[in-house]
Structures are given as structure tokens and as C-alpha cells.
Amino acid sequence: MRPDLYGGKLWGRNQCEEGARMTASGGRDSDTGRIEAFSDGVFAIAITLLIIEIGVPHVVGTESLSERLVKLWPSYLGYAISFLVIGTVWANHHNRFRLISHSDHILLFLNIVFLMCVAFIPFPTALLADYLSGTEEHRTTAVAVYSGTLAVTAVFFTILWLYAAGNYRLVDRAVDPLLMRAMTRRYVFGMLLYILAFVLAFVSPTASLALIVILALIFVLPEPQGPGSSRRTRRPPIRG
């Protein structure tokens, strides 16, 4: 909220007490700490709720249960893709908040809107599961809604980052500008690819889904690391 309150004096006077207080709220500035904890909760619930959209098939008489289960493959596929996507988004969100050292009401609002998109994902996932093996028109609609939701999510994630990172508004000055720019590139590029996935849905739903899976796998990969990139001071290389 007002990180300037944590003046050097307070630290100097009683580091441990202050340290403990910081920790209690989960981060340097208690505001980002509570936003992170709340966001993590929403991520964990949204990712776990995905399963309740898969209904158990009702089989009667001598009908084959295993055949019916195999026919549910779009549900399993949707579950796996969405789980991977939300897991990746969570990892990126969390990494971003390690650089964001304080917060304000606009960040709070942008984050709520971003979480609104994340928590929405189970709905288009269920849609995908129901219509992926349907008529071509239905399949196109389902994949477009699905990739569209992810694109909107990516847009808000990028806006959130641009707002926090612009002019080091909410980011520690100690963070390397090169790292900041690499991050911005990463998110803007990812956002454009998710928008591409949305456009692709109208041409080839399969290609759209394939791109989404590839994007999720790419974003699990290590992030760009500037030479002095971390918020934490890197020990200088020991010299003779």
C-alpha cells in the first residue's frame, strides 16, 4: 500500500520484528502478499474444478461402459489442456508477482478482472468437451470460445504487467531493465500467439488447439534471465 512507510529507520531499529511482520502478510509489501495468496487460491480451485465438468456416463443393460468412456475423449483432452494452461498461467502469474514489489488499487482491480478470466476457463472447457466431436460448426464455435477465453486472459495478463512495469511503477528499481524488457516481450508475444490461436479456430480448430498446447508447453520453460536480473542481489563472481 504505502511501501514508503517501511523506512530505513524502522528496519534499522528492529529488523527481526519488521521481518516477521512482513512475512505475516506474505511478502515485502503486504498488499502484493495478500493478492498473491488470494490469486493462488483461485488458481488452485479453478484447476481442480475442471474435473466436475466431466459427467459419469449412464450406461444401461448390456451396453459397453468402456466404449462409452472412450467416447468421452474430448472431455479428457479438454481437462488435460486446461489443466496445463491454468498451471502454466499460475506459474507465470506467481513469477510476475515476485518482481512486483508493491501494489495500488488499479493493480488490485486489474488482477480481479484477470482472475475473472482464469476462473471462467472451466466453462469453455466443458463446452469444448461437449462439442469437439460434434458437427463442424459446433466444433468451430467451441474451439473459438475456448481459444478466445485464453486470448482475453492473456490480454489482461499483459495489461497487468504493462501497468506494473511501466516506468517501474510497481516494480523494484533494482530489477534489471533488460530483464523487464525481456518479460514484456515474452508476454506481448504470448498474447499475440493466443490471439492467433483464436483466429485459427475459424480456419482449423485442430491447429488452434495444437497451438494452445504448444504455447502452454513453451510457457512452462525457463523465463528469460538478464545478467543481473533477479530482485535478489547476485553474489559477484569471486575474483582472484
Place this chain on the structure above:
Amino acid sequence: MRPDLYGGKLWGRNQCEEGARMTASGGRDSDTGRIEAFSDGVFAIAITLLIIEIGVPHVVGTESLSERLVKLWPSYLGYAISFLVIGTVWANHHNRFRLISHSDHILLFLNIVFLMCVAFIPFPTALLADYLSGTEEHRTTAVAVYSGTLAVTAVFFTILWLYAAGNYRLVDRAVDPLLMRAMTRRYVFGMLLYILAFVLAFVSPTASLALIVILALIFVLPEPQGPGSSRRTRRPPIRG
């Protein structure tokens, strides 16, 4: 529970140990820490559960899926409004507990009743989604139940604050009385406006919903800040 146990002596003797212990339970007084953590969990789950009230439409044959999805707009609207409202209530609840430094059984009870209202919100949200585009009578009923739930939630939030803040019952004496009064005004005023939204539902459901959205947006805005308002000592302005 008994914050008086954390006497100066204990702190003097072993600050780090005490600091760590405090942190373990998430706050200065472990009681408010655990109430906060539990409440945050309920908020995160209630906000994420909103999505499962939106059912995937069952379309057969050549019926248009996209048209059916568009017709679900009351569901999306309800989802967005409730997400915003719960997000805002969470932010305010959390800010309030930063001022509340200890707790007692009445606070615990009031908080459980308050959470009971918050966790109830997905039900009137689903009602709103189902009947917002229905007959006038059904729409009025749905909006009245929805705004009524929010009004009752606001009433309990205000009671909780008045109980904790009255005579500095559970609030640190160091908190500025001006800030306290500004907070009380804010909550009583908000409560009255939510009650107004409830009354408006019987006149114009649309106006009632509009007021609710405006209220949510207002309550995301920065809170009143007294000159020496924070629990944390503000550094005095540096003078010549």
C-alpha cells in the same frame, strides 16, 4: 486470544523467536490471523464456484451453438457482477482485519455469519442468470433476492466493523480516530446504498443492478486515509 501475553519482556528477551511464532499464525494476534486465512479461503472458493452455476447448453442437430451461447448473456453478466462484488468485499474485509489487532468470540461469530452471506452469493447469482431475461415479475424477484443478499452481507459487515471499532474494542489504540470515523462512515454509507439497491429492485431491476456495479467499482477505489492513519508508524516528513 490473549494478546497481553506478548509482553515487552518476551519481545525483549528473544525477538526473533517471538517474531517467528507470530508469523506462524499469520499475524500479530494469532486469532485474527487464522480468521483472516479462513475467510480468504472462503472468499477464494465462493468467487471461483460462480462458474459452475453456468451450465453448458445442450444443442442438437443443426441448431446454432453460438446463438445459444449468446442467449446465456444473463449468466455471464451475473458472473461478472458477482465476481467483482466478491472481489471487492474480499479486499475490504482484508483491509479491515489489518486494523483489527485482536479478536474475541463475538467477532468470531459475527465473521462466521458474515461469511455465511458471502458464500451464499452463488445461489442468487444463478437465480439472476436464470430469470433476468424472463417475465417482469420473475426478473423483479431475482434482482430483489440478489440485491437483498448483498444488502444483508453489507449489514453484517458493518455490524462486524462497528463491534470491533466501538471504543477501540479490538482495534489498536494507535489507529487514528479520524481514520476510524472515516471507515465507519464508509461502511454505513455503503450499507445504506446496498439497501437502496434492494428497494430499487422493485421499481427498476436494471437501475438496481447498475447501482450494484457502481458500488463495487467505488469500493475498489482507495480507502480514506487519515493523516496518521496506518497501524504502522508513518515516517515524519523530513524537515530542514
Place this chain on the structure above:
Amino acid sequence: MRPDLYGGKLWGRNQCEEGARMTASGGRDSDTGRIEAFSDGVFAIAITLLIIEIGVPHVVGTESLSERLVKLWPSYLGYAISFLVIGTVWANHHNRFRLISHSDHILLFLNIVFLMCVAFIPFPTALLADYLSGTEEHRTTAVAVYSGTLAVTAVFFTILWLYAAGNYRLVDRAVDPLLMRAMTRRYVFGMLLYILAFVLAFVSPTASLALIVILALIFVLPEPQGPGSSRRTRRPPIRG
């Protein structure tokens, strides 16, 4: 796990480091810390899931929606009672784990079985909502299953406490024996009353539910406090 590992030496050498490590896992002994955090998660989810058992009524044509909503009163009642009960059980569970300073595999197992009962509560709550206004036989069955679930939950809570408290097995020796005995009395007595509520269900379902509400309200009240009751050393009264 092995609290004896945290010997005086380690503490003497580096209190802050050790303090931080303790906190990281959420308590003196990391085992009870993680059990508490996991249990709190289950409580928060079970209490918030109660709402999804209340289905939105499907009203067609000119049928009155408000009348249909009023007829759902058993659902609201069940929601309110279960919310209160789970909230109370959470508060008591949490208070208990503040006295339990270490854990073993039997405690872990007893706690999982106890949580299995708590997480089960939404099912009998939905049963109550569906059959409370039904035939007498159905009402009796629903209330018996509901109160029976709470009785079994109370039995496991008491067993868990008796196991941890017996011979100070998992409780800090510094805790006052008088407090320990008062706690044991409290839980055994509460358990017997929940069993009484189960038996009452067969005589008068209404009386059974009334007793359950009274019990929940009683258990929100302050717990017995022995003179030197807390785990935390009380400052001795200042003498001449």
C-alpha cells in the same frame, strides 16, 4: 516429527534462521503446521460447497418464483445450520492444534478420518433440505442421518483429542493439567450431546435440530481457560 531435533544448541547458534525455518512450515513442529493448513483448507472448501447443493427452482409461465423460493426454506435452514456447525468445528479444531505441539502417524490418520466426516457434511445437509418438509418417515430419516453424521464427527474429534492429550502424548508438558481436563470434559460432553441429538431424531426431528443449533452456539463460546493454561508462558504477576 522429531521435535527433539530442535535442540538448544541449534537455537543458540542461529535463532533467526531456525525461527524462519519453523515458520516456513507453519508452526513449532512442521508436522502440526501442515496438518493445520491442510485441515483449514478442507474446512473452508466444505463450508463453501454447501451452497451448490441448493438448486435454483425452475419456474415456467406465470408460476410465482417468490413462492417457489419460499418453499426452499429447508435448504436455507440446512445451509445455515451446517455453516454454523462447520464454522464452530473449525474454530475448535484450530484451537486444539494450538495445544498439540507435535504429531505422529496415528494423529495424522485420525485427522484424515475426522476430515472425512467434516467433508461429508454437505451430503446429509442436502438430504435434510430435500426431505425436511416431506413425509414424517422421510423427515426422521433425513434428520437421523444428519445428526448421526455430526455425532460420528464429534466421536472422531474426541478420539483425536484423547489420543493427543493422553499422558501429554503430543501436547506440550507446559500446558496446565487442569486446562487439559477441562478440554477433555468439554469434548466428551459435547460428543454425548451430539449422540443425544441423534437419538432424539427418532423421537422428534425438530428437537434434534434445535439441540444441534444450541450445541453449535455453545461451542462458539469461549473455551475453559485454566489459570496457567496457555502454551505460551504467561508473564508472572509482578510482585513487590
Place this chain on the structure above:
Amino acid sequence: MRPDLYGGKLWGRNQCEEGARMTASGGRDSDTGRIEAFSDGVFAIAITLLIIEIGVPHVVGTESLSERLVKLWPSYLGYAISFLVIGTVWANHHNRFRLISHSDHILLFLNIVFLMCVAFIPFPTALLADYLSGTEEHRTTAVAVYSGTLAVTAVFFTILWLYAAGNYRLVDRAVDPLLMRAMTRRYVFGMLLYILAFVLAFVSPTASLALIVILALIFVLPEPQGPGSSRRTRRPPIRG
């Protein structure tokens, strides 16, 4: 992420500050801390969601509600087994991450895939509940899917551990090699038994389920403890 950054210098300079920072992210290396917290959330939600798969029976007229409730025994059995299994897997996952001191992107990915299996468990549990008392073919299919899911979960858990533990890749060097080998044996052995349960499903579904229950009970039991096994330095025995 880069645990080498936490050099001795940093610690020496300001232990409290560093200690507090460590705690804020929940562990020695913030990466494992956040993975643990997120995983715990998913475990707690998956275990609590199990109950919503049990639907309240709809009984009309003078039909016996209690008889219908008794007939739901496969649902209760499935709930109890899955609750026990997920609870046990949680305990083992948590213990494992106490040994894993840092993380990388492969661990993050393996953990997401592992959680994908855990969060999937409510689906085969509901399948088991619906078809355990059905025809022999349906019962075999349901038990095979259920035990197969658990086997796949065990496979990923083992892969995760082998990846982290191989060459002490992500495990503190101070951990006893004997303990490491005992852990590996434990997980590989458990995995093989879960695969056996899957194979058994085609011979005797009952035997398969019995083996699963036995495995869950065994894995709640204490883990192997090497003589100097813990990450925390054991106090040497006091010698004359």
C-alpha cells in the same frame, strides 16, 4: 530458482532479513515453497470435492428413504477409499518436498502432470460408485479405471521423485544416501503394487480394491528413517 544466490555472505550480513524473506515464500527456496502451497490447495480441494459426486436420492410417495440411502453404499465406499488415498498421497507428497530443497522447470512440469492425476481422482471415484454394484463387466471396467488412475498417479509421483533425487539433483547434499535409497525403494515398490492392483481388477475387482485400501493404510505408516536421515542436523548423543 537459483539457490546459489543465497550465499553465506548474504546470510552473514543480515540473517533476520533473509530469514523473513525465506519464510514469506514458504520454504528455503521460494520455488519449492510455492509449489508446495499450490499442491496443498489442489489436494485439499480434490479431497473435498469427492462429496459432491454423491447425489441425494429422489424418493417419492411412501418409498423408503433409508433403503435408498443404504443402496448408495458403493458411493460411501468410494468416498472413503478415495479420501484415504488422496490424504495419504498428500502426506507423502508433502514429506517429499521437505527433502527437495530447490526446483527447476522440469520439476514444476512433472508436478503439474502429477496434480493433474490427483485432481482427476473424483471422476473414477464417481464411476466406481455408479457401477460397483452393476453387472460384472461394468464393475470390472469401473475398478480398472479407478485402479488405473491411481497407478498412473503413482508412476508420475515416482518419476518426480527419481528426477529430483537422481544425483541429488534437487535434494540437499546433507540428506543421508541411505534414506534416499530407502525412499526410492518405497516409491518404486508402491508404484508396482498400484500397477498390480490395476492388473488384479481384471481378475477380481474386490481383490483390487482391497489391495488399494491396504496400500493407503501402509503409506500412512511412518516412513523409513536413516540413522542421520533428516535434513535437520540431529543433535549428537551426549557423551560422558
